[in-house]
Amino acid sequence: MLIAGLVLILTGCFELIRTRHMLKIIIGLELAIKAVSMFITLGGWLNGNMPVAESFVVTIIVLEVVVATVLSGIAISIYHKHGNMDIRSLRNLKG
């Protein structure tokens, strides 16, 4: 499980480095967060303290959804303004 989680985190990080498309960046981020959720669950299972681990995982899930929603909103705004979802378009922001 540790190896699978590490490989998933590396997959997400690789996607963050490789692509410049905002939705794909969100997908990479989500993959890495899922592996972290899995690690916390595993920690609770090994520790015998699953309720605390579950509460952390629920918090992570809520924050994950908020991050995905806000980043998708930013991506759509960029698309309406520049016609693409390239992360480099964020450099043109002013203010």
Added chain:
Amino acid sequence: MNVAIYICLGAMLAFGFLSVLSRNLINAAISLAAVSAACGVLMYVLGAHTAAIFEVSVCSGLVTVIFISAVSLSNGDKQSSAPEKRAHLLPIILIAIGGALMIAAVLTGFTLGSHGPVGSAASFDNVFWETRQADIFGQMIAILAGASAIVVFFKESEKK
């Protein structure tokens, strides 16, 4: 139990690679939903029942809907989804890293350990609603911030 864990881990890895390697954003979003579903099953097998329900319903359902909505609002955004040249290296690199980690684990005799003794008799409800109240307030603030951000983004795009 071990078989279910291995199947879920294999599904997570396979669909994770598929979501990263897929050039079609809809396929990537659906693969991510499959990763969430496998992660939810894994959590259920390990005993985190409430977290598993949240994972399957929220991550596998709501996040997928958000992605597909974003893809449909951007008409697939074919301009930005040009093929990446380094994509074919990903499985080779990750399989090599996974293999190296497995060899290191075998050589060092690393074991994960067994299911530990139950640390506290408190249930999830007690921990979540009484011990971790700060988390609940943080979640409420995060949800309100996310909702406000979405309202602002769409208001700005309507003005333009």
